[in-house]
Amino acid sequence: MENTHQAHHLPYDAEASKxxxxxxxxxxxxxxxxxxxxxxxxxxxxxxxxxxxxxxLNTFIGAVNTVILxxxxxxxxxxxxxxxxxxxxxxxxxxxxxxxxxxxFLVNKYFEWGSKFAHGIYPGxxxxxxxxxxxxxxxxxxxxxxxxxxxxxxxxxxALITWxxxxxxxxxxxxxxxxxxxxxxxxxHLVDLIWIFLFxxxxxxx
Amino acid sequence: MQxxxxxxxxxxxxxxxxxxxxxxxxxxxxxxxxxLLYLYSxxxxxxxxxxxxxxxxxxxxxxxxxxxxxxDYNATFTVHGVIMIFMIVIPGLPAVFGNFLLPLMIGAPxxxxxxxxxxxxxFYVAGVFLVLAAxxxxxxxxxxxxxxxxxxxxxxxxxxLPAIFGAFVLGFSSILTGLNFIVTIHRMRAPGMKWLKMPMxxxxxxxxxxxxxxxxxxxxxxxxxxxxxRIFGIGVFDPALGGDPILYQHLFWIYSxxxxxxxILPAMGAISEVIxxxxxxxxxxxKALIISTxxxxxxxxxxxxxxxxxxxxxxxxxxxxxxxxxLVAIPSAIKVFNWIxxxxxxxxxxxxxxYWASSFIFVFMIGGxxxxxxxxxxxxxxxxxxxxxxxxxHYIVFGxxxxxxxxxxxxxxxxxxxxxxxxxxxxxxxxMFFIGFVSLYTPMFYLGMKGMPRRYxxxxxxxxGANILSTFGSWILAMGFLVIVVNLVRSARKGELAVSNPWNxxxxxxTVPSPPPFENFKEVPVIGEKDGPYNYE
Numbered sequence: 192m193e194n195t196h197q198a199h200h201l202p203y204d205a206e207a208s209k210x211x212x213x214x215x216x217x218x219x220x221x222x223x224x225x226x227x228x229x230x231x232x233x234x235x236x237x238x239x240x241x242x243x244x245x246x247x248l249n250t251f252i253g254a255v256n257t258v259i260l261x262x263x264x265x266x267x268x269x270x271x272x273x274x275x276x277x278x279x280x281x282x283x284x285x286x287x288x289x290x291x292x293x294x295x296f297l298v299n300k301y302f303e304w305g306s307k308f309a310h311g312i313y314p315g316x317x318x319x320x321x322x323x324x325x326x327x328x329x330x331x332x333x334x335x336x337x338x339x340x341x342x343x344x345x346x347x348x349x350a351l352i353t354w355x356x357x358x359x360x361x362x363x364x365x366x367x368x369x370x371x372x373x374x375x376x377x378x379x380h381l382v383d384l385i386w387i388f389l390f391x392x393x394x395x396x397x
Numbered sequence: 398m399q400x401x402x403x404x405x406x407x408x409x410x411x412x413x414x415x416x417x418x419x420x421x422x423x424x425x426x427x428x429x430x431x432x433l434l435y436l437y438s439x440x441x442x443x444x445x446x447x448x449x450x451x452x453x454x455x456x457x458x459x460x461x462x463x464x465x466x467x468x469d470y471n472a473t474f475t476v477h478g479v480i481m482i483f484m485i486v487i488p489g490l491p492a493v494f495g496n497f498l499l500p501l502m503i504g505a506p507x508x509x510x511x512x513x514x515x516x517x518x519x520f521y522v523a524g525v526f527l528v529l530a531a532x533x534x535x536x537x538x539x540x541x542x543x544x545x546x547x548x549x550x551x552x553x554x555x556x557x558l559p560a561i562f563g564a565f566v567l568g569f570s571s572i573l574t575g576l577n578f579i580v581t582i583h584r585m586r587a588p589g590m591k592w593l594k595m596p597m598x599x600x601x602x603x604x605x606x607x608x609x610x611x612x613x614x615x616x617x618x619x620x621x622x623x624x625x626x627r628i629f630g631i632g633v634f635d636p637a638l639g640g641d642p643i644l645y646q647h648l649f650w651i652y653s654x655x656x657x658x659x660x661i662l663p664a665m666g667a668i669s670e671v672i673x674x675x676x677x678x679x680x681x682x683x684k685a686l687i688i689s690t691x692x693x694x695x696x697x698x699x700x701x702x703x704x705x706x707x708x709x710x711x712x713x714x715x716x717x718x719x720x721x722x723x724l725v726a727i728p729s730a731i732k733v734f735n736w737i738x739x740x741x742x743x744x745x746x747x748x749x750x751x752y753w754a755s756s757f758i759f760v761f762m763i764g765g766x767x768x769x770x771x772x773x774x775x776x777x778x779x780x781x782x783x784x785x786x787x788x789x790x791h792y793i794v795f796g797x798x799x800x801x802x803x804x805x806x807x808x809x810x811x812x813x814x815x816x817x818x819x820x821x822x823x824x825x826x827x828x829m830f831f832i833g834f835v836s837l838y839t840p841m842f843y844l845g846m847k848g849m850p851r852r853y854x855x856x857x858x859x860x861x862g863a864n865i866l867s868t869f870g871s872w873i874l875a876m877g878f879l880v881i882v883v884n885l886v887r888s889a890r891k892g893e894l895a896v897s898n899p900w901n902x903x904x905x906x907x908t909v910p911s912p913p914p915f916e917n918f919k920e921v922p923v924i925g926e927k928d929g930p931y932n933y934e
Contacts, residue, residue: 201506201507201509201511204509204584206584207509207510207580207583207584207585208510210579210580210583210584211509211510211513211576211577211580214576214579214580214610215576217610217611218572218576218610218611218613218614219614221611221612221614221615222614222615222617222618223618224614224615225614225615225617225618225619225648225651226618228648229622229633229644229648232641232644233633233639233640236641237639313629314625314629314630314631314632315629315630315631324639325632325638325639326639328632328638328639329632329633329638329639329640332631332632332633332638333631333633335629335631336622336625336631336633340621
C-alpha cells in the first residue's frame, strides 16, 4: 500500500508493455534502415569495389555466427514457452544458453575484427588509404559501422537477458507475469533479424 | 472559494510523495509534474535561444560589424538553431501540454509508462547539458548551422561532438515520449472513450507521436555517422573517400522535415481545443480535422527533398517533391477552414487564449502561403538561401509554436495552477508580442525577395532600412515575452483562485478540480453514447 504515495497504481497490462516494445523495435528498424539506405546507395555506385572487398571477409566465421544467433533465437523463444508452463528451471537453463551463445558471438566477432586490424584494415588506416579504391574504403567503413552497431545491440541484449535472469531469480517473473521475458525475447529476435540481413549483404553477395 | 482553496491544497502541486521539495519534482513520475518540469526547462532554454536571436538581430542593425565578428555570428545562429529546434519546438507542446493533458483528456490516471516518462525528461536534461558543454569547453563553439551539414561538420575544428551527441540524446527523449503517448492512447482510454470521441489535442498528439517514433531514428543514425566520420574517418559522407555529402542532406531532412510536423500538429491540436471553447460551439468538421491530421503526418514524411532543390537532384525527383509539398497544403488549409467555420455563429468570448488562437491562424497562413513560394521549383531557385526562407520558417515554426503555446498556457493555466491569470496584462503581452513578431519577420520576406542571403553577419547598404525595422521588431517581441512571463509567474502565485471549469470547456480535464488531484479522477469516468468532447448542444 505504501507504494500508492509514490506512483500511480496502474494495473498490470502485459499488452501495453508488448506494444511499447514493438514500437521500440520499429525505431530500431528505422535506425538500421538509414544504414541500409547508405549501404545500397554505395553498393549501387561501386559494384566492382564492393565485390572485391566482400571477398576479404571470412564467410566461415560469418556463417558460424549466423547459426549461433539463430539457435539463440530459438532458445529464447523456447524459454517463453517454458515460463508459460511455469517451468522456472527450464526457463533459467534456456535463458542461460541464450546468454552463452550471445557471448560466443561477440568472441567470434572480436577475433574477426582483430584479424582485420592486423591486416591494416580499419577506418582511417594509412594502408587502406594507399592500397584500396574509394569503393573498398566505403565498404569497410560501412562494414565496421554496421557490424559494430549490431554488436552494440548484442551487448544491450546481453544486459536485458541478464536483467531477466535476475528478476526470474527474485521471482518477479513467473507464469502469470512474464512481460519482461517476452520483451527481451522480442528484442533478441530483432538483433537476430538484423544480422540475417547483414550477413548476406557483407559476406555472401558478390 | 472555499472549495477552490481546498482543491489547491489537495492537488498534485501539494502532493507529498516519497521525496520532499525539489527532489519530489525531479524524481516524480506523475505526468502533471513531468509536464511542468518540461515547462520550466523549456522556458529556461527559450530565454537562452531568444537572447541569441536578439544578439543576431542586433548585429544586423547596421551593415558591417556591429557587435560581433563573422565567426561569432556563425556560432550564434548555430547554437540558436540547435537550442530552438531540438530543445524547444520539438518537445514544446507534446512534452509540456501532452504530458499534462493527455491522461486527463482521455480519462486515465497517468501515461502508460510513468518511469519511462521521467526518464525521457532526464534524457532531455542530459541532452541540454551536452550541448551547453559544447559551448563552454573545447576548441570553439559549433559553427555549422543546426543542420550539421557534411562535410563541414567533420572538417571544422570546433567542438562538434558534444553538440551532435546532445542532439542524439534529445532525439532519444523525444522517441520515449512518443512511444509512451501511443501506448497510452491505445490502452488507457476511459470506458466509452472511442477513437472518434477523443479530443482533437489527443488526436494530434497521436499523429505527432508516430512521426517522433518513425522519423527520429533516421536522424539518430545520421548523427552517429557524422560523429564516427569525425572520430574514425569512415568515409560515408566524405567526398575525399568516395562518400556523398548530398546523401547526408537526404538522411538529415528525412527526419528534420517531419520534425516541423512534430511541432505543428500538437500546435494545431491546442488551437482546435481553444476555438470551440471560446466560441461555445461544437468543432466544425471533427472527422475532417482528424483525417487532415493523419494526412499531414503521412504526407509530411515524404516531402524532405524540397530542402535540396538547388543542391543537385534529378528533375523527376524535383517534380515529385514539389508536388508532394503542395499536397501538404491541402490538409493544412482544411484545418484553417474548420477553425473559421467553428467560430461562425458561435458566441465568442474574447479572452486572451482566443486572441492567441486567432493570431496563430493569421501567422500560420502567412507562413503557409510563403511555403508555397518555396515549394514551387521556379520561385524556389530565386529565393533559396535568402532571408525569405528564414522569414518563412520563423512564421511557421516560431509563430506556430509560440502562438499556440501561449494560447495553450493561458487556456489551461487555471487547470495547471488553480489560479486565473491577469486578463489585462495578458492582453498587453499578446499585442506586444504580435506586433513585435510581425515587424520582426515581415521585412525579411522583402529582404529575401531583394536578394539578401541568410547566415551573413553583414549586408549591402540598400538592405539597411528593412533591417532596422526587423531589429526593432525583435525588441518589441522580447518585451512582450517579458510581460507575458512576469504576468504568468505572478498569477501562478497570487492570482485569483480558479473554479474547476472557468471557460465552460467540454473535454474531460475540466471535470476534475483545478488543479487536479494527484490521482486525476476520483472515479474512472465513463463516456456515454451521447457525450463528446465538444458537446455544446
